[in-house]
Amino acid sequence: MRGDQALELTNREFECLRELLQNQGRVMTYQMLVNHIWNYDYLGDDRVIYSHIKNLRRKLGDNYIQTVRGVGYRVNKD
Numbered sequence: 001m002r003g004d005q006a007l008e009l010t011n012r013e014f015e016c017l018r019e020l021l022q023n024q025g026r027v028m029t030y031q032m033l034v035n036h037i038w039n040y041d042y043l044g045d046d047r048v049i050y051s052h053i054k055n056l057r058r059k060l061g062d063n064y065i066q067t068v069r070g071v072g073y074r075v076n077k078d
Contacts (some may be wrong), residue, residue, distance in 0.1 A: 029072035
């Protein structure tokens with residue numbers, strides 16, 4: 001939910017968001033997200049996480065998921 005509006009997320013978007021929320025305040029690297037979501041079995045395009053984060057930002061707002069340049073992503077505890 002975002003306010004009173006239900007958000008429609010794909011399974012992978014939901015899994016990315018869940019990982020970030022379960023690790024609030026902690027920076028999750030690209031590799032950590034891939035390992036948790038695909039269980040080390042992913043051999044595809046490196047940009048898949050970037051695409052899911054972009055879609056989540058569009059749905060949640062730009063300020064919800066923070067990029068830690070050169071490291072990864074995090075959701076702040078506040």
